Amino acid sequence: MAALRAILLGCGLSEAIKWGKPCFSHEGDNIVIMQEMKAFLALMFFKGALLEDPDGVLVDQGPNSRSARRIEFTSVDDVTRLADTVAAYVAEAIDVEE
Known part of the structure; x- marks a missing residue:
């Protein structure tokens, strides 16, 4: 969680605890939230459905979620390997908000 x-x-997001979880925002707009699951750590993009996802790493939140998408990490190695992708997706998510 610390590496993520x-x-x-480093992307310039602000951190706060919302809904009992670390939530990261830009100029007051929620961008992503970290969710600890049993088998993985999820980084959920609030408007992930609007992101391009050229690397094919975004996963639907579930059948009732229309806009949220997440990246799932099962190890610190996953976080390290996807660091550039996360930064690029965060930058795009900020652009979506603006």
Whole structure:
């Protein structure tokens, strides 16, 4: 979680606890939230359906979610390997908000 948090803060996002989870925003707009699951750590993009996803890493939240998409990490190696992708997707998510 610390490695992913460092990437997000490096993208210029602000951190706050919302809904009991680390939530990261830009100029007051929620961009992503970290969710700890049993088998993985999820980075959920609130408007992920609007992102391009050229790397094919975004996963639907579920059948009732219309806009949220997430990236799933099962290890710190996953976070390291996807660091550039996360930064690019965060930048795009910020653009979507503006």
